[in-house]
Amino acid sequence: MPKVIDNIQIGPVVWKMRVEVPRLVEKAKAGQFVIIRVDEHGERVPMSIAGLDKKNGLLTVIYQVVGKTSALMTTVPAGGQLADCVGPLGVPSHVENWGIACVIGGGIGVAPIYPIAQAYKAAGNKLITIIGARSKNLLFYEEEHKAIADEMYICTDDGSYGQKGFVSDALKKLLDDGVKIGMIMAIGPVPMMRVVANLTKGYNVPTWVSLNPIMIDGTGMCGGCRVSLDGKTKFACVDGPDFDGHLVDFDLLTKRLGAYREMEKRAMKKFLEDPNCRLNEELKKVMAGN
Amino acid sequence: MGNPLEKKDRMKIPRAVMPQQDPQERKRNFKEVPFGLTEEMALREASRCLNCPKAPCIKGCPVDVDIPGFIQLILEKDYAGAARKIKETNSLPAVCGRVCPQEEQCEAVCVMGKKFGPVAIGYLERFVADYERENNLIELPHIEPPTGRKVAIVGSGPAGLTVAGQLIKLGHKVTVFEALHKPGGVLVYGIPEFRLPKSIVQAECDFLARMGVEFQNSTVVGKMDTIDELFAMGYDAIFIGSGAGLPNFMGIPGENLIGIYSSNEYLTRSNLMRAFDFPNYDTPIIYGENVAVLGGGNTAMDSVRTALRLGAKNAYIVYRRSEAEMPARKEEIHHAMEEGVQFMMLTAPVNFIGNGDGKVKAMECIKMQLGEPDASGRRRPIPIEGSNFTLDVDLVVVAIGNSSNPLIPQTTPGLQANKWGNIIVNEETKETSRKGVFAGGDIVRGGATVILAAGDGRVAAQHMHKYLMEEVKK
């Protein structure tokens, strides 16, 4: 069973977990994902690859606590084990030298976009990085991005750090200034990816997004992860997760992500009421409020 | 010993009736439906067999189980011996006794059949396998000394498990790579608990592990290592039994609404992830009140009966042909009817209607009539113009078959597949266009049956052994 090396809180509801899976790490590429199951009763949850330490065989995932399983993940101690971690899944991000490439990470998306930024940079692109969060305390991975970006913009919705506004505002300014961006890759909450894709359509700049529909097997067997591209159905786990943002039906994705909302609430409630629940008190309060 | 009864007396005994859970009760639980024969019933049923010298029943079985042979051992009360006799050619009797379409295979040609009802070969097969397992009589077979050869098996369905069992006995080192977190293939993720308890599949896999088979679950070949990389890692021969796990959809408007599942998704949630026991297990599943299952095969029956057990008020089978053409086992259709499934024959969906929130709320259907026979020999359904009507549904399960998963053919240069993506093999040896790579089961046949997959595994194992010993120099 895969061993958890460390699992630390890096934001109000965000954790960073490193897992020892040497064979997986050896094969994995930027843009791919893994599926984790915490214990025998657990769900299979997909998580993007946020870092690959090839030398030590360590996989980094950065996850946001949104429900029962992500909450449960926070309780796995350093040295503990996951029931399983399968991958690398999905098609690696397409990488080539476009001259100037721009990566955009919003919220939790700043983490999975990082290995892709590294790959773009390694391919010889001039790398423009735009990262954003609602507020300063929700921003992370800044140092990592800074270390490789040729140009970097930080945005917060409330202006508590960097420039005030959305990542799409910063991007719009670049495009209006005539910066010749050859490729944009955006990862973040669905509304953010939608806004970015809608914006760049007008400028005719190729824009890719990484989609996160609900998945089970991640091998193309169930069809639960289907998304619609220009009217054609695709399975995000095997055809993606990266897709041309100008073709994605974001409405459908948003709706499908809500398929189990009521049941997820029940699962969370039961989890919080369990006397053996090992969540930290602060997180318990946050989750009870959701 | 043998049968004490005269032939004419054997014919007077009526065919055994399988005791089973009452339909009204079982339609709300996931426990196995048939209880199995008691010892007394099994002995009585075995005594019906005429022990025919030509034994036509054997030819009805795709893997030539010595049917009169094992039945005679039952009469001698050597149940474990009977199980061993079956296992000479079929390594999964507890599974096959339950899910084989016996009525079309071994039992269809039993000489008792026409007049008196065929000997219940499937029931007897299940009886001896269960007897052997429940009484801990399963003996580890003799294992040949190590040959130094290594075999990789891709996929742990009946095909892969059979190859593993055969080759480990012959002294080869065997590793099974499985994409999911549990081995068993369709036997664990597809076929429901009430038809095939998962503990039985687990027992089969545990047994293989005890013989020395190594299982590497959660490993997707083609994503982790490719076939060529497996060779580079020192595997001398490879068997591909990756099944037909790519769900087909109908391609009609509204198909991506919430509440429309493929049967693979619906059954995987319920069986593999145990969503029927939510929230004790974390994976959710949609509980429909009015559930339509599209299709007429085993998968459709399994889905519709799962829907009933998850509380559906109305569970429909919507099938575009008539009952006569339904590919599901007769027994399963009968079980579904007993449980109150409503069959809407000669009906096809044309459009799914959403509730504005992205959830399915109804399905527009059209009535069909049967025309001339098509290529499959079944009469082709033709829509009746103007017969459209709307059916209220809040859950739809699309069970119209699977195609083969393209991952392995795509990542294996030189591996030939046909236009449907099925891997092409030499019929006789099961070897593919790549040297040392063999394949069988649904990835070769398209959707077939457990026993055909197991049979392919058996043939492949024989030729893999020959290949390993003659062509792989150590």
Ligand SMILES: Cc1cc2nc3c(=O)[nH]c(=O)nc-3n(C[C@H](O)[C@H](O)[C@H](O)COP(=O)(O)OP(=O)(O)OC[C@H]3O[C@@H](n4cnc5c(N)ncnc54)[C@H](O)[C@@H]3O)c2cc1C
């Ligand atoms: C390819 C991919 C990469 C992802 N990468 C990350 C990542 O790097 N970090 C991160 O925090 N999250 C990531 N996610 C989302 C993450 O998988 C879900 O947040 C997680 O499954 C939620 O589980 P839960 O039990 O905590 O919450 P739940 O209470 O079950 O669900 C909360 C919400 O999460 C989504 N969700 C639920 N189950 C799944 C599922 N099985 N698959 C996908 N989404 C689901 C739904 O929108 C749901 O409403 C990724 C998803 C995909 C498909």
Ligand SMILES: Cc1cc2nc3c(=O)[nH]c(=O)nc-3n(C[C@H](O)[C@H](O)[C@H](O)COP(=O)(O)OP(=O)(O)OC[C@H]3O[C@@H](n4cnc5c(N)ncnc54)[C@H](O)[C@@H]3O)c2cc1C
């Ligand atoms: C719901 C349902 C009900 C059925 N009922 C019956 C019945 O009553 N009687 C009957 O005889 N038949 C029945 N069948 C058909 C029967 O189950 C199949 O024909 C049989 O399981 C095929 O066996 P297989 O070994 O070829 O593959 P499968 O059982 O499909 O197993 C293939 C395995 O390979 C794994 N795999 C795939 N790709 C990879 C990869 N790249 N790397 C690693 N692992 C991989 C899959 O995860 C899977 O576990 C039913 C099928 C279904 C779906």
Ligand code: SF4
């Ligand atoms: S394996 Fe299937 S077909 Fe063969 S004897 Fe057993 S039940 Fe009959």
Ligand code: SF4
């Ligand atoms: S055909 Fe029927 S009666 Fe004859 S040997 Fe086979 S099972 Fe027995």
Ligand code: FES
């Ligand atoms: S998650 Fe099942 S097909 Fe993509």
